[in-house]
Amino acid sequence: MIRVQVVDDEALIRSGFELILNAAADIEVVATSTGAEAADTVKRLRPDVVLLDIRMPDVDGLTVLREIRTMPDAPVVAMLTTFDSDEYIVTALRSGAAGFILKDTEPEQLAQLVRTLAAGGVVLSPKASRSMLHGHPGHGTDDDPGVRRVGLLSEREREVLVLVAEGLSNADVGARIHLSAGTVKDHVSAILTKLRVGSRVQAALLAQRAGLLDGQGPGGTLGRGPGQRGDTER
The missing domain is CATH 3.40.50.2300 (Response regulator)
Known part of the structure; x- marks a missing residue:
């Protein structure tokens, strides 16, 4: 089972993601939390994947991300967002995020994106890739x-x-x-x-x-949208 924690300040988002993901036979949402509770919950329950809202009123998502990434055997973290904002993309990726998931992602795609993350994948929209x-x-x-x-x-x-x-x-x-x-x-x-x-x-x-990725097309080599692979697997 892929153990998932959903972190968002909106209860509707948390419950919606929990309902969708728990319908998958190989995924279990072990916790939902606000940003203030997120790090302690990760330490206690040790999820495999954390879906973390990038903008929350109680605590900044980037701050939570950095705290999680300092933990031993840190889980994979993907940022939840309502928009492809260039303002945060590179900062979050450089801080260790394995990608972004838009909150309006189709329900049938969401479980597959979580599987991609758990398998060591990267989930980026084309705009995020171009920004990188x-x-x-x-x-x-x-x-x-x-x-x-x-x-x-x-x-x-x-x-x-x-x-x-x-x-x-x-x-x-x-x-x-x-x-x-x-x-x-x-x-x-x-x-x-x-x-x-x-x-x-x-x-x-x-x-x-370093120029190794030059000449690989307008979307960049990572610009294949949801379901790409690559980040946390070593």
Whole structure:
């Protein structure tokens, strides 16, 4: 079972998501909470996936995200939002979010998005992807420490990084370049260590700054909408 916690200041949103997700045979909503209760509930119940409202009156969603991400064996966190706001996208992703889910997502899609997150996936709308890859450009220079760290990667690690930035899971990366999922997992762990980042999304942002993702289309390599793969799996 995929254990989910829904965090939102609106009771209607919490109950609606709980009803929809509990209808799936492989998903259990173990808790719903407001932002003020969120971190303590995560520590107590240890959900696999947290769906976290990005804007709440009692506590800022980004603050809750950062607190959750400091926990040992932190769960996957996706932000809930009513709009694709460029103002928050990169901040949340750089802080460790595995993506965004719009609150008006079709009910039949919601369970699949949670499965994607639990399997190590990234859930981003096309606009969020464009914001990552184009709206916050700034290809780094040779003086950029992050870009210099990308230069430390082996040729194989760079190949894996580009596929990770496409949103592929370890299994999908392995199928693409004929490696086992375990070998890809080892490569991803080495990449995150060398780049000094904590998530696959953050690694993708560094890949963009280093110019590895150039020429991959107007939506960017992550611009495939809901159901992409890639962030928390190592």
